[in-house]
Amino acid sequence: MATGIRQTVSAALMSRWAKPAVFVAALLPMAWTFWLAGTGGLGAEPIAEGVRQTGLWALRFLLIALAVTPLRQLTRVPALARFRRMIGLFAFAYALLHVLTYVGIDQFFDWAAVWKDIVKRPYITVGMGAFVILTALAATSTNGMVKRLGGRRWRALHKTVFAAGLAGCFHYVMLVKGWQIPPFVYLAVFAGLVALRLAWASPWRIAVRAGRQPIFSRSGGD
């Protein structure tokens, strides 16, 4: 029964429409934000709200990208892996939009002010750190780059996505006033995703896998 569902889902994910569909879905928040910006829907301070929304979506896509592998392992649907790169690139795209909105609109290319922010304001330092990492990962995301770097070096480089995720969450935690819940929800989701991976790679998990070979045999490690 469960196997049947898994096969149906896998087939859907492998279809040639799956990637275009995810691509379009990932564009929707951007389209919606532009629509709100154009129609006055971003409220009294549209610039601040635009910066906020693009930042939130960057963080959301980053967490979704980080969730792909644990989800693949838990559901034993290998086809999920097809979408990881695209989702990661969308995280970068939203982060780029976030930075452009801050630099180009909020600060209106006042580079001195931007530089001062980066070196003086820890939450911006941390946010920019996350952005630099995402830029490097986006630049090395092609098959050609995987080949050029070699699998091991490429994987090592792309492990820094966890640093970007942590930095992105802290960026949010650090910028709000008072003790607010939403930034900690993002941080908790990030911590949960990391915990899942650690559990998956732990000696306990490996022992379980060894003992229950038939159930888990289809799932690959990372």
Next chain:
Amino acid sequence: MLLKVRAASEAREDEVTPRALFLSRRSVIAGGAAALAVGGMAPLLSGPAFAALDAKTTVQPPDAKMDPVTPQKSATTYNNFYEFGTGKTDPSEYAGTLKTRPWEVVVDGEVGKPMTFGIEDLLKFPLEERIYRLRCVEAWSMVIPWVGFPLAEVLKRVEPTGAAKYVAFRTLHDPAQMPGQRLGVLNWPYTEGLRLDEAMHPLAILAVGMYGDVLPNQNGAPIRLVVPWKYGFKSIKSVVRITLTKDQPPTAWNRSQPFEYGFYANVNPDVDHPRWSQANERRVGDFFRRKTLAFNGYGEEVASLYSGMDLRKYF
């Protein structure tokens, strides 16, 4: 561009009457619904709410071209009032649970004649319209036509003793009416404070209205403090208690993050918030940022209150 801006601000006087009439009708409708729920509201509505509409403008920015009044919709939908949620639109969406009638403000402490004012008593003070700049600590600003009266008028009535040096303010504490108080964003109830001479300054007012009408709940109904030369968080909303004290009273944001929010919190472009610059601000509705003025542009009137003080230390 400039002409258009000026034309809009000049048109204000003409617009006020019909808009005010419209709003007063609306408040009668809203009041009618409330009267059904609470009962006995009618006498309150006909008097004070309409009196607020008649207030004469006594203070306004010298140059309306530089400081046009912020659209009312922005001032009533972009608010920090964490008692109703931390999102900017939360207060306008959720402040309906606040009951502003009946309402009492206790004034006590180091005073000769402690008094309890009903909101209807407070509405009998001669009301003025004051068009003030409001500078939020988050580096955005507005220009708001408040309706109110000098805080000093209330303080004089209770006859401060010689021991009174500070004035402490407190917001209503009732999580049933203010659901945000169920979360530990700040130590509730919200408290604020001024030095007595700051509180007695003629620019410090208690506001009961804005834009020619009674205060909307999200803006601190039924009565709030407005201290235009300080960051907005000093201008405590929905006040229920004013206590004159010997010692500097604890204030909400200072207790929460003392390194970020000082007791004085005078608008000061030279002293940054640790996490962001205070050198400039965006006037809500503007595209470009503008330079922030010392004491929010009220230095001529208030700078002498702080002569000899190190404003970096007493931020």
